[in-house]
Amino acid sequence: MIDASVLVVGGGAIGGVTAAKMEGAVRRVAVLDADEEHVRQMRGPGLIVDVLGEERRVELEAHADPAGLDGPFDFALVTLKAPHLEAALRPLVERGLVRTYVSLCNGLVQERIAGIVGEGSLIWGTVEWGSTNLGPGRLAQTTSAPFVLGEPDGETRDRTSLLAEVLGTVEDVRLTENILGQVWSKLLVNSSLSGLGAVSGLLYREVMDDPDGREVALALWREGHDVGMAQKLTLEKVLGVEAGSLVVRGPEDRERVDGAIEVAMGYAGATKASMLQDLERGLKTEVDVINGAVVDVGREYDVETPVNARVVELMHAMERGERSPGRDVFGELRRLT
Numbered sequence: 517m518i519d520a521s522v523l524v525v526g527g528g529a530i531g532g533v534t535a536a537k538m539e540g541a542v543r544r545v546a547v548l549d550a551d552e553e554h555v556r557q558m559r560g561p562g563l564i565v566d567v568l569g570e571e572r573r574v575e576l577e578a579h580a581d582p583a584g585l586d587g588p589f590d591f592a593l594v595t596l597k598a599p600h601l602e603a604a605l606r607p608l609v610e611r612g613l614v615r616t617y618v619s620l621c622n623g624l625v626q627e628r629i630a631g632i633v634g635e636g637s638l639i640w641g642t643v644e645w646g647s648t649n650l651g652p653g654r655l656a657q658t659t660s661a662p663f664v665l666g667e668p669d670g671e672t673r674d675r676t677s678l679l680a681e682v683l684g685t686v687e688d689v690r691l692t693e694n695i696l697g698q699v700w701s702k703l704l705v706n707s708s709l710s711g712l713g714a715v716s717g718l719l720y721r722e723v724m725d726d727p728d729g730r731e732v733a734l735a736l737w738r739e740g741h742d743v744g745m746a747q748k749l750t751l752e753k754v755l756g757v758e759a760g761s762l763v764v765r766g767p768e769d770r771e772r773v774d775g776a777i778e779v780a781m782g783y784a785g786a787t788k789a790s791m792l793q794d795l796e797r798g799l800k801t802e803v804d805v806i807n808g809a810v811v812d813v814g815r816e817y818d819v820e821t822p823v824n825a826r827v828v829e830l831m832h833a834m835e836r837g838e839r840s841p842g843r844d845v846f847g848e849l850r851r852l853t
Contacts, residue, residue: 517540517541517542517543518541518542518543518678518681518682518685519543520542520543520544520590520591520678520681520682521542521543521544521546521587521588521589521590521591522535522538522542522544522545522546522589522590522591522592522593522682523546523547523548523585523587523589523591523592523593523608523613523614524545524546524547524548524592524593524595525548525592525593525594525595525596525604525605525608526548526549526594526595526596526597526600526604527547527548527549527551527554527555527558527563527576527578528549528595528649528655529646529647529648529649529655529790529793530595530620530643530647530790531547531549531593531595531596531620532547532549532554532558532563532565532647532649532655533565533567533647533655533656533657533686534593534595534620534683534686535547535563535574535576536563536565536572536574536576536655537565537567537685537686537687538682538683538685538686539574539575539576541685542682542685544577544589545576545577546576546577546578546579546585546589547576547577547578547579548578548579548580548582548585548604549578549579549580550580550600550604551580551652552580553652553653554578554652554653555578555579555580556652557652557653557654558575558576558578558653559575559576559577559578560575561573561575562574562575562576562653563575563576563653563654563655564653564654564655565654565655565656565657566650566654566655566656566657567656567657568657568658568659568660582604582607582608582611582613583607585608585611585613586613587611587612587613587614588612588613588614588615589613589614589615590615590616590675590678591614591615591616591617591618591679591682592605592608592613592614592616592617592618593618593620594617594618594619594620594621594629595620595621595643596621597621597794597799597800597802598621598622598623598625598628598802598804598805599800601621601625601628601629601632602632605617605629605632605633606632609632609633609634614633614637615637615675616637616638616639616675616679617629617633617637617638617639618638618639618640618641618665618679619638619639619640619641620641620642620643620663622702622706622710622790622802622805622806623703623706623802623805623806623809624699624703624805624806624809624813625805626638626640626668626699630668635668638668639665639666639667639675639676639679640665640666640667640668640695640696640698640699641663641664641665641666641683641695642663642664642698642699642702642754643663644661644662644663644664644702644705644754644755644783644784645657645659645660645661645662645687645783645784646658646659646661646720646784646786646787646788648788648793649793649797658786658787658788659783659784659785659786659787660687660783661687661688661755661756661783661784662687662688662689662690663683663686663687663688663689663690664689664690664691664692664695664698664702664752665679665680665683665689665690665691665692665695666691666692666693666694666695666698667695668695668696670693670694670695671693672691672693676691677691692752694750694752696749697744697749697750697751697752698752698754700740700744700747700749700751701744701751701752701753701754701759702754703740703806703809703810704737704740704741704744704751704754704759704762705754705755705784706806707736707737707740707806707807707809707810707824707827708733708734708736708737708740709723709724709733709784709787709789710787710789710790710791710792710806711736711789711791711803711806711807711824711827711831712729712732712733712736712827712845712849713787713788713789713791713792714789714791714792714794714795714801714803714831714834714841715827715830715831715834715841715845716729716841716842716843716845716846717792717840717841717842717843718843719785719786719787719788720781720784720785720786720787720789721781721785721786724777724781724785726843726846728843728846728847728850729843729846730777731850731853732823732846732849732850732853734762734763734764734773735823735849735850735852735853736807736823736824736827737762737763738763738764739810739814739819739820739821739822739823739824740810740821740824741759741760741762741763742814742819743810743813743814743817743819743821744759746814746817746818746819747813747817754780755779755780755783755784756779756780756782756783757776757779757780758776761773761775761776762776762777762780790802791803791806791831792841795831795834795835795841800835801831801835803827803828803831803832804828807824807825807827807828807831808824808828810824811824811825811828822852823849823852823853826848826849826852827849830845
């Protein structure tokens with residue numbers, strides 16, 4: 517058993533699966549989640565987790581109120597949606613319950629988290645595997661892929677190595693000295709596949725199997741890649757492929773891109789976008805820190821991002837109930853490419 521105490525902040529699709537797979541392999545695992553019914557189920561009879569088709573039930577230490585927590589924790593794994601970060605993390609910081617926080621969130625939220633917990637207290641990370649929230653007490657891991665972890669300054673510390681050991685009980689872990697590039701590469705996945713999966717209502721593989729969907733996804737990827745290049749980032753591999761391998765500039769790139777798509781879908785094809793899950797549950801999505809982040813940084817560097825901008829508009833219309841996810845968005849978006 518690994519001698520570490522871990523608090524998972526957010527027991528939803530990623531956080532709940534992580535806690536369940538870690539339980540019994542790490543000295544202490546606790547979950548903090550605002551959904552009281554979900555917390556009750558986790559405590560007993562236990563969280564039901566379908567891991568790639570194999571179902572298990574796991575009882576967990578779970579809390580809906582941070583006042584019920586006693587520390588200290590070596591790590592807090594932050595898997596929350598962007599709008600909930602301040603409310604969830606501030607009480608933990610004020611009580612000094614956590615030594616090191618770990619951002620495992622989607623989108624560009626790392627600086628926001630650092631502003632709450634302190635830059636020196638934060639490790640950055642990305643999650644390449646996917647999972648689905650099936651309702652209180654039920655989650656499903658749908659794909660298998662690594663965590664990627666790194667210190668913002670590129671150094672590897674004892675705490676990073678311990679964290680890798682902890683998360684290695686869940687999935688493979690890769691350490692990088694270039695976490696800034698890794699985070700942007702993951703943003704390409706979220707903006708292209710999660711964004712498009714959400715507005716179309718499709719799984720990642722279904723998006724890429726649709727001819728128009730594939731072209732729009734590649735256009736979104738190219739826009740985000742261009743913004744990354746404008747920042748002079750060195751982008752890292754994601755979903756088993758180099759970030760540049762999915763950039764189409766001309767017909768000569770097609771064979772390379774088709775091969776890269778096949779590899780990437782082998783990792784993530786069965787993923788249901790977290791933003792689609794939010795839309796289905798009537799929740800606000802994270803589009804502003806995903807596709808919206810590509811648009812905002814692109815504007816800063818004078819890179820045009822019209823397809824990402826339209827995805828943001830579509831998502832907000834769907835949040836308001838003015839439109840519903842569907843394949844009809846592909847034709848509309850392709851006209852912008």
